[in-house]
Amino acid sequence: MGDFWNDGDAIVDTAAPEGPIETRWDRRKFNAKLVNPANRRKLTVIVVGTGLAGGSAAATLAEAGYHVKSYCYQDSPRRAHSIAAQGGINAAKNYRNDGDSIYRLFYDTVKGGDFRARESNVYRLATVSVNIIDQCVAQGVPFAREYGGLLDNRSFGGTQVSRTFYARGQTGQQLLLGAYQAMERQIGLGNIEMNSRHEMLELIIVDGKARGIVVRDMITGEIATEMADAVVLASGGYGNVFFLSTNAKGCNVTATWRAHRKGALFANPCYTQIHPTCIPESGTHQSKLTLMSESLRNDGRVWVPKRAEDGQKPASQIAEEDRDYYLERIYPSFGNLVPRDIASRAAKNVCDEGRGVGPGGLGVYLDFADAIKRLGKKAVEAKYGNLFEMYQRITGEDPYETPMRIYPAVHYTMGGLWVDYDLQSTIPGLFVVGEANFSDHGANRLGASALMQGLGDGYFVLPTTLGNYLAAGPFEKVAEDHEAVVAARAEVESRIKRLLEIDGDRTVDSFHRELGHIMWEYCGMERTEEGLTKAIGLIRSLREEFWQRVKVPGTGEQLNQNLEKAGRVADFFELGELMCIDALHRRESCGGHFRGESQTADGEALRHDDEFSYVAAWEYATGESAKPTLHKEQLEFEYVHPSTRSYK
């Protein structure tokens, strides 16, 4: 309890089976009610989003015989942001015979999530991981192969086994095209009604069940209500609340936030993953950040000048003895290979001390001079050539000659709508899959696990659990003039009207950028009570200013990209505040959340399992000054016992 929130009742996941973890998913599948194939075509399912989770779900549900209506804001379902994932996808195939197993993938994921994820969910994810690879290969996904024709694997994100399947640096693209092609086949067959350039702006709830959505046709501006027997949200993460992130420009929280406002609990919003090796900002024009593979840290050495006044000198003019290889200094045993959160925080610390390099002092060097001396330029080129080329394309600098500059950036959000074991939110009939939900990754996600979760949810989990819900249907048809439908539509229309009528003197982007600065400064890599309290005040006053001064040009009856952005930023303001409240209430450091007040004597993250071993699920507060209510779902660890990480 505090000035910012109320305490509510505890929640329990009533869908998760008990008993031995190895058979829980099998028992859930067996106990799930089935829908007669002849009845499936009478049932309509709305799927919002066409990334790995939404695309795979839509294709699979349509194959099963349901009538699917799919929506995405992009001009084609193939462009969802899953396409940008580079590294790979984990699966417990044990093709390397290196001791991997479903249990080990489960263990690594629970541990990697810093003991803030549900064991049952994670075990299921590890179980279906092997089916995902089979499915993708059958679709023709061109994974990397060895000379014998079998699939290649690599080790990723510090694991000791090689379980990551990949397609050069474009794994997300190839997996998404597999799901997209399966979807297009169903579109061609008339089983999926595809609505590109449509944005969900409201959820429709009738008699306590999710029954439809309100969408805006982004070309004509037409507002329509779409009804169904169930609604699936697969709308991705909310990293763009920081303005600058590695997310695509259009990624937004609106679909899940609208559902949250209608009663769906939002879980662990403060859990954000910040990636240490991104290309730094080059100026105020910066619109997004680009990630470079973490593998660069295998051979690159991270440093900044010892003295702040050397920060703007060219790197070549800083003598060896004036350089601070701070990761090697602070973490002698792991050195440049410390985990993502530690590398990110250390970079911010040296920049805060004024020792950062490049524009605005927001960068640290990643230097390959030693590697080139040791291995030769050719060998470095063979390993990292494509990354060096990408870096040079963006910055205009040659990393073979001058050290790269890197800086951390927001990359993934572990939080999302609360779902039970069936992936159903607290609103019956509203299911949430992929990055949009909170499940599986706890407080920190392992590399190559996002693609696994998206496809696991969409291909294998949802089609079973959604069937269990739909077995009670088809539900009574909802008329277009039902009061809930009319009200939801009116809310959307009045909001658009309000945004257009302000006609102020500041652009949407200027507000978004400022909100992003607040979030990055106070709810980024290190959070403190003082900073978060300040941030909440700043966000509230900026939000007030937004609703008085924002200028949205044009009308609602046309393609209007600023109107789209304005609606998304308005929701980011509300989400940003909740993220700060969640971060404030969690007085411990865990995973991607580092609380300044909770660290060991030598500055490492300190978890408090006795107090915070739970999922924080927030209930939306209606009314301007109302406080959100915190519902706790206690986490139990029967198999993997909480331990502490150490990298010194």
Place this chain on the structure above:
Amino acid sequence: MDIQVRVWRQEGPSDGGRMVTYDVKDISPDASFLEMLDVLNEKLILDGDDPIAFDHDCREGICGACSMVIDGVAHGPEKATTACQLHMRHFKQGDTIDVEPWRAAAFPVIKDLVVNRGALDKIVAAGGYITAPTGAAPEAHATPVPKKDADLAFEAATCIGCGACVAACPNGSAMLFTAAKVAHLGLMPQGQPERDTRVIDMLQAQDDAGFGGCTNMGECSQVCPKGIPLHLIGRLNSDYRKAVRKSF
């Protein structure tokens, strides 16, 4: 640096459209081309003008959303580079840069630089897939794929579906796009059962969607940001002839 841009402005599908000149002052050479347009749009909004509509999303060169002809070349002057990855350092102080939408009969303009590329999805829906219902897949290692084929299939599969090939083609043909998908799937053992129907159905869909025919001009491959090679069209033609012969 200070530059001028001449941008195609078109309010809607029925508007005739025109080039309009704008001054962009003090733009950083490190800004991307789209960031330059962002800066211009911020100014237009505050001046009470209509900002320029353009498609973009990932800004990392992989989603395929960005689509503009810059100084007469689809995606602009840098080889194998999408518009979002093009940076202002490739232009000079005082340059005047022309910016136009993709121009092709199959891609009607929606507004300014935004066009409707739904016709490309229709080609895929007609056969650009391998039928593999979820749950029916055999063990992944049951079918080894020779590395050479897998690598070639991957090269073809890197197509981002941006449509630059269509915009660059004097005939407005989508042949390189279709050929890339036919090659990707046709090189995999999993893609063999549908190989003949795929190529016939996709080409039919391409014609139906209003794309022009291929006359081997080769412009498509020149502008392709992923460097999809022209010889894949030859491969498509060969597949097509074999498929048609078999269907008699």
